[in-house]
Amino acid sequence: MNEGETLPEPEKGALPLEDVDRLVELLAESGVGEIRIRRGELEITVKAKSEAPAGSPVEPPAALAASQTATPRTEAVQEPDLAEHPVERNGSQHVVRSPVVGTFYRAPAPGEEPYVEVGDRVGAGQTLCIVEAMKLMNEIPADASGEVVEVLVENAKGVEYDQPLFRIRPEG
Amino acid sequence: MISKVLVANRGEVALRVIRACREIGIRSVAVYSTADMDSLHRLLADEAICIGPPQAAGSYLNIPAVISAAELSGADAIHPGYGFLAENARFAEICEACNIKFLGPASSVIACMGDKATARRVAAAADVPITPGSDGPCRSSAEVRRIGAEVGYPLVIKASAGGGGKGMRVVHAEDEVEAAYVSASREAGAAFGDGSLYAERYMEELRHIEVQIVADGRGRMAIFPERDCSIQRRYQKLVEETPAPELPEEAREGMKTAAAALVGSLGYEGAGTIEFVYSGGEFYFIEMNTRLQVEHPVTEMVTDVDLVAEQIAVASGEGLSVAGNVPSRGHAMEFRINAEDPRRNFLPQTGPVEFYNPPGGPGVRVDSHLYAGFKVTPYYDSLLAKLIVHARTREAALRRGARALDEFAVAGLETTLPLHLAILEDEDFRRGGVPTTFLAERELKSDGRGLLRLSTAGRSSPPS
Numbered sequence: 044m045n046e047g048e049t050l051p052e053p054e055k056g057a058l059p060l061e062d063v064d065r066l067v068e069l070l071a072e073s074g075v076g077e078i079r080i081r082r083g084e085l086e087i088t089v090k091a092k093s094e095a096p097a098g099s100p101v102e103p104p105a106a107l108a109a110s111q112t113a114t115p116r117t118e119a120v121q122e123p124d125l126a127e128h129p130v131e132r133n134g135s136q137h138v139v140r141s142p143v144v145g146t147f148y149r150a151p152a153p154g155e156e157p158y159v160e161v162g163d164r165v166g167a168g169q170t171l172c173i174v175e176a177m178k179l180m181n182e183i184p185a186d187a188s189g190e191v192v193e194v195l196v197e198n199a200k201g202v203e204y205d206q207p208l209f210r211i212r213p214e215g
Numbered sequence: 216m217i218s219k220v221l222v223a224n225r226g227e228v229a230l231r232v233i234r235a236c237r238e239i240g241i242r243s244v245a246v247y248s249t250a251d252m253d254s255l256h257r258l259l260a261d262e263a264i265c266i267g268p269p270q271a272a273g274s275y276l277n278i279p280a281v282i283s284a285a286e287l288s289g290a291d292a293i294h295p296g297y298g299f300l301a302e303n304a305r306f307a308e309i310c311e312a313c314n315i316k317f318l319g320p321a322s323s324v325i326a327c328m329g330d331k332a333t334a335r336r337v338a339a340a341a342d343v344p345i346t347p348g349s350d351g352p353c354r355s356s357a358e359v360r361r362i363g364a365e366v367g368y369p370l371v372i373k374a375s376a377g378g379g380g381k382g383m384r385v386v387h388a389e390d391e392v393e394a395a396y397v398s399a400s401r402e403a404g405a406a407f408g409d410g411s412l413y414a415e416r417y418m419e420e421l422r423h424i425e426v427q428i429v430a431d432g433r434g435r436m437a438i439f440p441e442r443d444c445s446i447q448r449r450y451q452k453l454v455e456e457t458p459a460p461e462l463p464e465e466a467r468e469g470m471k472t473a474a475a476a477l478v479g480s481l482g483y484e485g486a487g488t489i490e491f492v493y494s495g496g497e498f499y500f501i502e503m504n505t506r507l508q509v510e511h512p513v514t515e516m517v518t519d520v521d522l523v524a525e526q527i528a529v530a531s532g533e534g535l536s537v538a539g540n541v542p543s544r545g546h547a548m549e550f551r552i553n554a555e556d557p558r559r560n561f562l563p564q565t566g567p568v569e570f571y572n573p574p575g576g577p578g579v580r581v582d583s584h585l586y587a588g589f590k591v592t593p594y595y596d597s598l599l600a601k602l603i604v605h606a607r608t609r610e611a612a613l614r615r616g617a618r619a620l621d622e623f624a625v626a627g628l629e630t631t632l633p634l635h636l637a638i639l640e641d642e643d644f645r646r647g648g649v650p651t652t653f654l655a656e657r658e659l660k661s662d663g664r665g666l667l668r669l670s671t672a673g674r675s676s677p678p679s
Binding site: 143144145146176177179201203204205206 | 249266268279284286287313
């Protein structure tokens, strides 16, 4: 809970929606399970929905890794099964997908700072990364504004068309 | 030594190349659009990379995407299949620049023979008979009129940059030239990005006969038995066979010798097909396709040669496994099964294939990417499957073809299967040697039992 934040006195009998919104935000940001506020006769409780264990990274498609063992069966494993993708579990997140095939770079050039880190707020149109194809550095823009929740690909790894690159929690 | 081939194509030809790679023992990389997520070529390749959206311009025709996929996968060669980038000289050049072996001839040869007007000049220079007509492109309708005065009417105006009937107009008299020239050029520009045209004598009745070659780029070449591809609808081939029926030996030898001379003059590497028209006892060079052709399986059936394996061997520096005039055994025919409804003016079909059971048995081959549950989409050409039959004689091949077509079950969408059965029952087709006007001169009718029959004007349908 953000210390020092005060909420305006609610009108008698009114349900201040903006305040509830703010409570929900605070809940998500802080990661606590429940916030309860009482003011006079009004009590508001906001509880977090129980989520699947956080922190399990999305596995990048194995398509681009050449198999180490020569098996006669094919190993055409590509796009992660969408049903298992975290987007399904948390519908308020937006996935930025690669519009080109190429190599994913987090920074404009070697040795420079990455364009974005987890936690950064980005605006729609802001460059998130580069995907290089045939020596062309394609700057990939965010197609939604919000907070970068997860970077889904390792630096300098190959990406396919439509491969998920970033998860963004949309705002505004 | 090539160790990993990226197949820059889809559907049945991508499968064809992947199969050859597996037999040779080299790794294959499939590229696919999001519409082809469930495609067999993606599933059978050793590796697969999604390169773009359904629209070919963003995926299969997207050169940076294909090259990027090759670089990511470490492919040292690209097989372009047919269509898409197969005869794109710029693509071949980019492969050369990126040190990726393009499975085909040099980009300069593709550029040269890809321009049909230039190809005529090259053929003439190699003493190959060409249809009387313009020497190179006609830069104006006035030039076409001049050609008309020289070789006579009717004339055909054709696109230099492509085929399949696009940018093609027949003119019967001088006063038709202007309008035809303008409209053909516009159509060619839209279809091929290049509106240039050439003109040649139009032959009313002709047969389309072509010769397959494979050359190693070092002077060795294999010349295969000719194919007859005269059964066409709107300049798209439907049925092909080898050898060509009812063809005088002299014409056969003449075409094969001419093909060899032309290919020899080019320093050619890879597979290629030289197309002729045969009319009034004479043959004339029309164009050369510097790639594998759709109908290549009929040649494989009668010669026991794996043409894709030859392409890879030649590109690997290993050389051809056959050379000279390759002998053939028996007769083979191919039927292109398209997702089109012959009863409704060949209306394109899309949707899931609900049931799929291809024919089998002796001398039957099916090259197809279909399976039950596969969804046919509207983004690509309508070829679903190629049914190829091989038998000891042409009569036996006709019987085998009818048997196999009858057995071929596809449910969920209409196909051209019934059309092929109707073709096989046609008297003239059975006799062999029909011209390219064969289908256009016939009507498709449903008989009393709902089966399709072909009937010529003035000839009544067989009693039902």
